């Protein structure tokens with residue numbers, strides 16, 4: 570499932586093909602993904618210019634010159650592919666249409682952007698740009714972890730009196746937008762905080778210490794995604810899926826990577842989801 574760094578990588582990969590370009594033709598091949606598409610979506614998109622491609626949490630937001638914003642969520646299995654050459658210097662053939670290509674944009678610059686989603690948990694919607702933040706999916710989100718509204722004092726205050734495990738608090742999208750299971754496990758491992766600790770019972774200095782770690786973990790992953798973009802064209806044009814090496818996630822039974830720690834990575838279940846931790850150095 571794509572998390573914030575993957576979505577940011579998709580945004581960076583799409584932006585040269587989309588920003589400033591006009592959608593010459595939008596093709597919508599089915600009535601819905603997770604939810605029905607907005608009415609006349611293909612007609613409303615065709616002929617519009619993409620002014621900016623933004624990201625909020627795990628949502629891509631394309632601001633169009635008709636006053637609407639296209640919201641895209643990749644869901645569990647959604648993929649964006651770019652084919653053709655946006656700069657017109659080379660001619661790459663577009664791949665043959667695949668079974669789950671649900672939405673296709675042909676841009677006037679020659680690029681083709683394809684949204685493929687076998688499981689159809691993804692979503693697209695059209696919102697008024699001026700009131701986009703009030704959309705039901707966006708209005709509930711807390712601050713961006715890499716933005717200025719997320720800082721030490723904010724998190725200390727947000728955790729006060731919370732009786733939920735710190736893992737659940739960090740996954741709460743109303744507290745921080747865009748953190749998912751994988752990166753929360755990594756953050757708690759790097760911080761040496763046990764995922765079982767109650768958020769409200771962790772000292773203020775340890776809570777404050779989570780903030781730079783959250784930023785580092787996400788920035789490192791976005792960097793890894795950025796290097797994958799450099800050669801995505803030589804591969805299959807799929808954006809946002811790149812090789813990761815995690816310190817704790819998915820390493821059940823393996824030795825702890827922290828210098829001097831002889832612990833073994835354990836997997837527990839919290840709120841129905843896997844948590845990976847070193848019981849020896851995470852307290």
Ligand SMILES: [Zn+2]
Nearest residue numbers: 825830847850
């Ligand atoms: Zn350890």
